[in-house]
Amino acid sequence: MMIPFLDLKKINQQYRGELIEAATNVIDSGWYIQGEQVKAFEKEFASYCGTKHCIGVANGLDALILIFRAYKELNKLKEGDEVLAPANTYIASILAITENRLKPVLVEPDEQSYNLDPKLIEQAITSKTKVILAVHLYGQLADMVAINKIAKKHNLLVIEDSAQAHGASDNGIKAGNFGNASGFSFYPGKNLGALGDAGAVTTNDNELAQAIRALGNYGSHKKYENLYQGVNSRLDEIQAAFLRVKLRKIDVEIENRRKVASAYLDGIKHPYIKLPSKHLNVDNSENHVWHLFVIKTKQREKLQTYLEKNKIQSLIHYPVPPHKQSAYLNWNFQNFPLCEKMHEQVLSLPISGRMSISDVNHIVQILNQFS
Secondary structure, three states, X not given: OOEOOOOHHHHHHOOHHHHHXXXXXXXXXOOOEOOHHHHHHHHHHHHHHOOOEEEEEOOHXXXXXXXXXXXXXXXXXXXXXXXXXXXXXXXXXXXXXXXXXXXXXXXXXXXXXXXXXXXXXXXXXXXXXXXXXXXXXXXXXXXXXXXXXXXXXXXXXXEEEOOOOOOOEEOOEEOOOOOOEEEEEOOOOOOOOOOOOOEEEEEOOHHHHHHHHHHOEOOEEXXXXXXXXXXXXXXXXXXXXXXXXXXXXXXXXXXXXXXXXXXXXXXXXXXXXXXXXXXXXXXXXXXXXXXXXXXEOXXXXXXXXXXXXXXXXXXXXXXXXXXXXXXHHHHOOOOOHHHHHHHHHEEEEOOOOOOOHHHHHHHHHHHHOOO
């Protein structure tokens, strides 16, 4: 039997009774858009992240798009302003920038963490730079102390892409509370996943929160009155109810993922496989929440085929970087050697809070026998 990369059915089975109850409550309430479940989840997730505000939206991409859009409406950004972003991020991070007619400026990642390299950020800053977009890739926090220091020095906004980092923390501060605002995705495969598309924005900025809430509701802050030319991007009531159930167990999910990651890190000894790094906080706590466990190998195709033959599913996050996509043909000439090498070598192993130790040990054994 194949060991799946991610068994969503098994993950959600543990919440089955509570999810059915939550769905029943929404159905019986007769209120399906912007009801009490959304309000409660926004309050609970803001409290979890340590922020003043959480605004539920339709998905993670919309969360980022609306942050940039709100800053434009508030005259903090204008078309053509530059946004520094990691070259190796998922394309959604870049789409949010270009959708707002802002200019992405790609920066090579740190080879160990896969996140923005603070040493290279300052080299990329120009008079047009207005934002640093810090992506917490794979579930590990970017170096927010260094990034915020650079931002303060150059009077830049800091926006977090926390789509893969629910619950990641450093010195008591969680992802979503390091920058001026943060976008979250609750896509089903996330550590905190809905049963459909869902997203949220967190911020401590009252004015920004009000603007985002209005923009996502047709630009309306009051029924039939429209401040902006907005869009329809709202968190569904039933998804909010599901997320409330799963939010209560998110820290258990994270700890279980860390156990799987530790077993991989301790057990995989193959010379051709480079393991991910696990950066610790000042108090020796772990900031990585292991949304993905990503190894690197120069023999990726051979290794993935070998795993498949041994009934182990693996995935590639991500095979093609944004600057090599057809969507951005005018960037295709650009070269980011470190980023491109990562995209040629990375391979994601199965990981979830419901993986059995026997499955993990079997994967470790198969990997160590690779030749």
